[in-house]
Amino acid sequence: MRQLATTLGLVVALVGGMALAQSVREPVSELTGPSPNPMEPVAAAPLERMVTDDVRLMRAYPEQPPIIPHSIEGYELSVNANRCLSCHKRETSLGTGAPMISITHYMTRDAQMLADVSPRRYFCTQCHVPQADTAALIGNSFTDMAEMGATGAGSE
Structure with a gap:
């Protein structure tokens, strides 16, 4: 055996x-790549069209960074300049109509308030991304709790 x-x-x-x-x-x-020779140059596919309708989308989950609903092509985002802040900073958001960046962006990692945007929150595209008008890479069967019939506390 x-x-x-x-x-x-x-x-x-x-x-x-x-x-x-x-x-x-x-x-x-x-x-x-598509060629048998991986070192052979291959033409790149065209970039997808970016969504630029300025419509703010609902977030898919709590604490999700909002997506950027407008084009950021040509924006300078470097150590010396941040074009996002010209509209979204606390001092300028009221005049531009842009949503103000979160108060958490003015805090250190120890929750101490700063007079200006925290250096760790300065490079916006680390978390916030523009939305492309393209098909999803994988399927998504996510269902929001509100669509499942869940009700909030005290709603009876």
Whole structure:
């Protein structure tokens, strides 16, 4: 019985090893590109059209950074300049009509208030991204709690 189990184990290992070796020999197009020669230049696909309708979308989950509903092409975002702040900073948001950046952007990591935007919150595109008009890369079956019939406390 022990000899039969050993033989069966060796056969399974051999078949599995052959399948693995065969899959390794074939190039994976997602990693190497469409050409058999990975060093051959390939034309890039055109960039997707960015959403620029200035409509603020509902967030998908709590604490999600809002997406940028307008074009930021040509915006300077460097150590020396941040064009986002020219509209979204506390002092300018009322005049521009842009939503003010969160109060948390004026805090240190120890929750101490600062007079200006915290250096760790200065580079906006680390968290906030513009939205492209493109199909989703993967399917999404997310259902918001409100759509599931959940009611808030005290709503009876």
